[in-house]
Amino acid sequence: MNPLNSLAEDVPSGWLAQLDLEFSHRSDKTVLSHRSQRGPLHVQRPFYPEGDVCHLYILHPPGGVVGGDTLTINTTIHANASTLLTTPGATKFYRSQGQTAHQKQFLKIADHASLEWMPQENIYFPGAQARMSTQIDLAPNARFIGWETHCLGLPVNNETFTTGQLNLDFLLRRDGVPLLMERMHINAEKLNSPTGLRGHAVMAMLVATPANNELLEQARSTLQDTDNHLIAATLIEDCLVIRYLGNSTAQCRKLFTQIWTELRPAILQRKACPPRIWAT
Numbered sequence: 235m236n237p238l239n240s241l242a243e244d245v246p247s248g249w250l251a252q253l254d255l256e257f258s259h260r261s262d263k264t265v266l267s268h269r270s271q272r273g274p275l276h277v278q279r280p281f282y283p284e285g286d287v288c289h290l291y292i293l294h295p296p297g298g299v300v301g302g303d304t305l306t307i308n309t310t311i312h313a314n315a316s317t318l319l320t321t322p323g324a325t326k327f328y329r330s331q332g333q334t335a336h337q338k339q340f341l342k343i344a345d346h347a348s349l350e351w352m353p354q355e356n357i358y359f360p361g362a363q364a365r366m367s368t369q370i371d372l373a374p375n376a377r378f379i380g381w382e383t384h385c386l387g388l389p390v391n392n393e394t395f396t397t398g399q400l401n402l403d404f405l406l407r408r409d410g411v412p413l414l415m416e417r418m419h420i421n422a423e424k425l426n427s428p429t430g431l432r433g434h435a436v437m438a439m440l441v442a443t444p445a446n447n448e449l450l451e452q453a454r455s456t457l458q459d460t461d462n463h464l465i466a467a468t469l470i471e472d473c474l475v476i477r478y479l480g481n482s483t484a485q486c487r488k489l490f491t492q493i494w495t496e497l498r499p500a501i502l503q504r505k506a507c508p509p510r511i512w513a514t
Contacts (some may be wrong), residue, residue, distance in 0.1 A: 237324055248302030248333070251275040255307075257288055259314040264288040264350070267312070273489075275305060280384050284507050292353070294325065298367035301330035301363055305337045311347040311376075316502070318350040322511045324385075324483075329361035330398070339368045343376035348502050351380030352494070352509075355436075355483045358386050358400060360393055360422075364400040372408040372443070376503055381490050386425065389481050395435065406441060406473065413473045414441065414493045431479065434463075438478040438486045442497050445474035449500055453493055465489060 236268040258267035263286040269439060274295050292307065299305065324416050327335050337356075343349045351370075358364060365406040372378055384402065384509065386395035395421045406413045442449070447467075453476060454466040463480025464466030478486045495506035 243256045248300055248335075249273050249292075249296070250303070250304050253277070253292065253308070255290075256310045256312065257315045257317045257347075258312045258467075259316075260285060264284050264315040264317055264362065266290065273305075275307065280356075281510065282509065284504065287318060287504070287507070289318045289320075289486040289509050291509070292319060292321050294321075296327050298326040299337065299364070301333035301335050301336045302327050303335045304404065307337075307339045309339075309341045309349070311341075311343045311349045313344040314346050316348045318352065318509065319462040320509050320511065320513075321353045324355045324357050326404045327356065327358045327362040327364045329359050330363040331466070333363070335362070335364045335475070337366050341368070341378075341380075342372045343370070343372050343378055345373040345375045346375040347373070349380070350494075350498075350502075351378070353382070355383035355385050355438075355487070357388070357483075358395060358398065360387055360396050360398060362395075362400070364399075365403070367403040370407070371410075372406070374409045376408070377444065378406075379440075379442045379494060379497060379501060381438060381494075383436065383478075383483055383486055383490075385436050385483050386420070386422075386431075387435055389435040395425060396421050404439070406443075408443070413443070414475065415472055434479045436483055436486055438490065440474075440476040440478075440490050440493060442474045442476075442501055444472040445469060445497075446472065449474055449497060452496060452500075456496065457489075457491060 246420050253275035254270045256268035276293045279293045402418040404416045448468040457465045465478045467476045498506050
């Protein structure tokens with residue numbers, strides 16, 4: 235049984251969208267060697283601002299996810315390929331009439347391949363019911379840097395997440411062995427509790443591997459808690475985990491981009507090259 239699908243799920247009645255992507259190393263660059271899509275999930279043409287790394291943007295034309303929708307993204311990075319995936323904007327989960335919205339991501343990275351998974355934030359409107367599942371399977375010599383950002387409510391409009399429920403599952407494995415497994419259930423009624431989110435609207439996690447104590451200390455030297463946010467770094471085996479808890483997706487993205495800029499040369503042997511879409 236898949237650890238991310240071990241709980242009973244309601245039968246979807248909305249969009250059933252699936253995107254299958256494969257990337258392969260060909261001659262002097264990584265190419266999108268296979269693509270199949272069903273429903274409203276698409277990709278733009280690949281970009282090569284670095285020459286060999288394939289930058290690709292995942293699109294969801296409806297612009298939002300509602301109860302009953304199920305979006306599935308399957309991505310395989312074959313040996314020696316290097317890929318960066320992002321999105322042109324936030325994914326919005328709207329108020330539910332009773333059903334759950336599902337988004338599932340399965341990422342598989344082969345030996346000597348790398349994936350940078352850096353979608354923009356997920357925004358959960360008040361009343362949303364959503365389940366987000368991410369599973370990452372790394373070969374022994376695969377490399378990965380990725381983040382996920384969750385915004386509850388619309389803090390810029392002073393709209394808090396007063397009703398709704400979220401289930402957030404995250405599993406990272408190397409050679410079949412779990413490195414990081416998390417399952418979070420968020421109920422709007424408990425957001426302000428000391429064991430909850432302490433009233434914060436934005437939480438995020440950045441994961442980078444392989445990492446070591448030197449990279450951990452380097453990351454910690456750039457992090458600083460303030461009255462507006464909490465941020466911390468931890469090393470689990472060779473997996474660097476950085477967590478953010480605050481109230482601003484823009485602030486979180488700025489901090490994570492700074493950390494990514496510092497980590498990328500050590501983990502991927504490349505200078506940072508932000509996707510063009512981030513500047514629009």
